Amino acid sequence: MNKQVAMVGWRGMVGSVLMQRMLDEKDFEGLDVTFFSTSQAGQPGPAMVSGAGTLVDAFDIDALAAHDVVVTCQGGDYTKDVHPRLRAMGWDGYWIDAASALRMVDNSVIVLDPVNRDVMDRALDEGIKDFIGGNCTVSLMLLAVHGLIQRGWVDWITSMTYQSASGAGAAQMKELVIQMAQIGAAAGEAAAESGAPVLEVESTVSDLLRSADLQIDQFGAPLAASLIPWIDRAMENGQTREEWKGQAELNKILNLNPELPVDGQCVRVGAMRCHSQGLTIKLKQDVPLADIEAAIRESNDWVRLVPNTKEATLQELTPAAISGRLDIGIGRLRKMTLGGDYLTAFTVGDQLLWGAAEPVRRALNIVLGR
């Protein structure tokens, strides 16, 4: 009998990317999938999946419990409501979740199989049933530099991030484009005139950014033509929660003991769906750059080492170039003037693919043993 899979939250942004990847990879073949909805039970399921049937109420615990696996991209509030009730009734299926709610609980695993397949396999053997997608920034960094950590070369990492609007949510992505349109409407014509004084163009833009006319309902501040050096809520030690996740999740993903120190500043920028990170990696010794390049290249099938030249960087190492692709770009790789044991690199990855949907899609296939 085919495995019974329940899908919840498949219509949102991450859910839609997951659905498309599952269709691209023909993952629906050999599965019996029931599509659930928090608001549209009884309506037809997704047309692109043959035999999708009608939508079932995503709060119907008995209906969910009839499945071997629940895959959810519905968000943390849904997880916190439904997961404990399902487990309390004795449901023993696999819960695969894109939300952060269960990431740091003891009996869950954070999934990123190209770097922690061993941790996932051990968890499966031990009967762990909760498999949770990681924070996008952490997953994208690990895919880029895991090869160095694996060889035991890394003392600590700082990551200065340039995170896209998509990480904040769908409404925020739209708000970024609305802000861009408002700026274009206010100053675009003058900017296109070759003789226009540039400082007048700039002051028109700056005045708009500081005025009440710019739409900032989602971000609380201008993002277009600006940036926001704060992501998620404050922690007591002065970090933001996004910054805190760097060390906490990286070490849980790799099951490291002692922990690898990771810290940095997380910044929202006006990219659409790619997160970038400027890394400083303190090495334990002066490892030759050629060995570092080889370790990165060999670490997984998606990492793409970009030569440290202007031409290659502009063509291959930008959010514009990587958006919509599974490639993890890493470039600007060099030893720092600080010493031979200080490495710097810049990495770019699609926040919705490897940052969110892809580890979840692959975890589903892994728990199903295929």
Ligand code: HSE
């Ligand atoms: N917290 C991330 C961000 C997104 O705000 O960009 C998901 O991990």
